[in-house]
Amino acid sequence: MSKQQPVLFSIGWNACINCGACVAICPQEAGFVSPFDTIAVDRPCDIACLLCESICPVDTITHVPVEQPAVSVVTVDR
């Protein structure tokens, strides 16, 4: 895993066009998504590659660093 500090993403929903490009580029495991077909915004990302921010056509993803390591949340039935 990367040594980056985990981040929590925030999406400006007013500009988001629900295009899903952020999910398409995201290297996370299955399930790191929000109910609006964007990357998850309710739990930290421990990869913090920020590719989603650079692909977003309307530049509406931002992040804040979080201190504690990412809590693992299992949403996918494997």
Place this chain on the structure above:
Amino acid sequence: MPPTDYDLIIVGAGPAGSTTARFAASAGLRVLLIDKRQELGAPIQCSGAISGHGLAAAGIPPDPEFIHEAIYGFAIYNDRGDRTVHDYRQLKGDEYGPGPGKKPLGYVVDRRRFDRYLMTQAERAGVDVWLKTEGLGYRPRPDGSCTVSLLRYNQPIELTTRVVVGADGLQSQVGKWAGLQTHIKITELAGCLQFIVDGVETEGLLEIVTGHEWAPGGYAWVFPKGHGYAEIGLGVIATMTDKPARWHLDKFITQSFFRDRFAGSRILEVQGGGVPLAAPLRTQFADNMILVGDAARHVNPITGGGLHTAVAGGKIAADFLVGHLGDGLPLQGGALEAYQRAWLGAMGDKMWKLYGIKTGIFHNMDIGERDRQLYATMSSYFSPTSEFKKI
């Protein structure tokens, strides 16, 4: 293998999933097609251009229900506005045209209506369709079948099936469920934005604008959209610009050689998405699972077009599954690799070749030279003599 609830559960009712479902059910398989959306195709993440032969080969009649406008050719522009035109009304006037006995070269479709139409055809062929149903995961079982977990109007449901088809588009999770390497490189996913506009004239041609100045890493487009509307959009590669697609689209509209043409345009819709200008996935199968359409990255790496490849891939997947299941062959331990071979033979090998051409262009560090190559490649790609005409 003991009886299962379905032969196939198809995750995603886009063009790839609905086409797979229709052909599989027509041949007698028991098929469940699910989609998490409430209205297929919406919000639209596509410009909707598809060739006439692409529709015909997948058994889809050009129905007015989904067609915005007929297309008769292409105009490809360089960064300064010089253009190469392939107008099939002139090139092959006895075959292509608006008149009686002639046909369009292709169409711009409304994805909301197109996806619904294809789903309806699948349903009429005997497919069970569940909207508002999300696929959450799957588990192969020791008896050779598998269990699929669904969430339908908040209700968890587990069903057994012989094969899961991942037709869940670019954001595909199904491949990830099986642990496949599905990650797209940031240098190969174009961030796209488009406006449907009023007040821009078009001439029955798909217009493609190349040049780093307007769309670094991708291209810009102007498509006719029916009712006198047009579609203006572009895709950019994030590593070739520090600005988002929206900034580039504003610049294209207000500063390019089209600024006078666009001056009176009024925006009616805003759409976007990601387009992979990438190679097909190296592994498109796992135990009890195959991928089709954008989920397998069955997308033309030069044009970003994925509609023709989605419906063509759907037919290939269905034909394969009908034969494979009909013969009672195994579904685990690499047995489904035969699907990938069938796909590569039918269209994949050509797509790999296109990927090689595309990579060659964009590895060139000299912007002027790259621009010249992209313009030349796009110009010849759409010509009547192109070897890639049917991709």
